[in-house]
Amino acid sequence: MGKGGKGTDAIGAGEGEEENMAAWLVAKNTLKIMPFKLPPLGPHDVRVRMKAVGICGSDVHYLREMRIAHFVVKEPMVIGHECAGVIEEVGTGVTHLAVGDRVALEPGISCWRCRHCKGGRYNLCDDMKFFATPPVHGSLAQQVVHPADLCFKLPDGVSLEEGAMCEPLSVGVHACRRAGVGPETAVLVMGAGPIGLVSLLAAKAFGAPRVVVVDVDPHRLSVASSLGADATVKVSTVAADVAAEVDRIKAAMGGAGDIDVSLDCAGFEKTVATALEATRPGGRVCLVGLGHNEMTVPLTSAAIREVDVVGIFRYKDTWPLCIEFLRSGKVDVKPLITHRFGFSQQDVEEAFEVSARGRDAIKVMFNL
Numbered sequence: 001m002g003k004g005g006k007g008t009d010a011i012g013a014g015e016g017e018e019e020n021m022a023a024w025l026v027a028k029n030t031l032k033i034m035p036f037k038l039p040p041l042g043p044h045d046v047r048v049r050m051k052a053v054g055i056c057g058s059d060v061h062y063l064r065e066m067r068i069a070h071f072v073v074k075e076p077m078v079i080g081h082e083c084a085g086v087i088e089e090v091g092t093g094v095t096h097l098a099v100g101d102r103v104a105l106e107p108g109i110s111c112w113r114c115r116h117c118k119g120g121r122y123n124l125c126d127d128m129k130f131f132a133t134p135p136v137h138g139s140l141a142q143q144v145v146h147p148a149d150l151c152f153k154l155p156d157g158v159s160l161e162e163g164a165m166c167e168p169l170s171v172g173v174h175a176c177r178r179a180g181v182g183p184e185t186a187v188l189v190m191g192a193g194p195i196g197l198v199s200l201l202a203a204k205a206f207g208a209p210r211v212v213v214v215d216v217d218p219h220r221l222s223v224a225s226s227l228g229a230d231a232t233v234k235v236s237t238v239a240a241d242v243a244a245e246v247d248r249i250k251a252a253m254g255g256a257g258d259i260d261v262s263l264d265c266a267g268f269e270k271t272v273a274t275a276l277e278a279t280r281p282g283g284r285v286c287l288v289g290l291g292h293n294e295m296t297v298p299l300t301s302a303a304i305r306e307v308d309v310v311g312i313f314r315y316k317d318t319w320p321l322c323i324e325f326l327r328s329g330k331v332d333v334k335p336l337i338t339h340r341f342g343f344s345q346q347d348v349e350e351a352f353e354v355s356a357r358g359r360d361a362i363k364v365m366f367n368l
């Protein structure tokens, strides 16, 4: 690599320089490893050699449908957003990071000018540029250029894979903050998929004395137990079972059965209904899982018990706390990483198959 920081030519495009390869979503169910020309390195950017990239449910959804809600993939797009790597080049204005630093990347670049950004809720920025949300390219690539302020140095003892896990863990952390989870909060987690599990880990790290996890799948519930769930409840998909299941969930919570906070990480009508009905008067329900656009749920019975309902959109300002949770051992994300792949065309195809299939796959990780 020649002299860095000039920013005249895109890196990787010059003769004799290695080509930067990335996993591109080119059509439904079609990913191709192809060259990815990096943008020039700005004064406040860093160039990162990617080392660990996880597959998210949203990546799989884009692969299957080429869209999520109103975000439509119209042109080939580099996929991936859960990532960590090693800094190879820093812009002239970057002072807090150096070549060789291991960093976890926060994927969203907000404008810092709009009212949401100024108000401290930059995750709501209208002008957000987020990895692998069209038309913005993602980070399943050998190298990416990213703003230095969104790259967080990993301490010794926190691996690059754990660094990549800061992204999904951030969803759980933000949900716990929005719901006000603390040392006196009895928490119900609906759904033991990847987001339910990180929400469980986050709730325990925030000090929740008792967390009950609910799912339809006994294997997922056994994983939740091994990760620290105080109790689990297996439920059905039958809507008529809600009342009986709420009784079982309250019994599993123990004591008076009071549930202060429910985190719905599944996003089905039934799971939202269960969360609303199970939460104690004056408690809070946080809608974490992206479900259907419209749902029929028992809102009135929640309203007259003053159960607050809040939503979340991604996260904000979570990386420092996630890294501290990992460093201190308050959170262990390693058991969530169930599958690992390299970065060949075949690896990428297989990894997404494994992730989409679900079953015993929780987090599928690329090691680049």
Ligand SMILES: [Zn+2]
Pocket (backbone or CB within 6 Å): 056, 057, 058, 081, 082, 167, 168
């Ligand atoms: Zn994700």
Ligand SMILES: [Zn+2]
Pocket (backbone or CB within 6 Å): 110, 111, 112, 113, 114, 115, 116, 117, 118, 122, 125, 126, 127
């Ligand atoms: Zn903004």
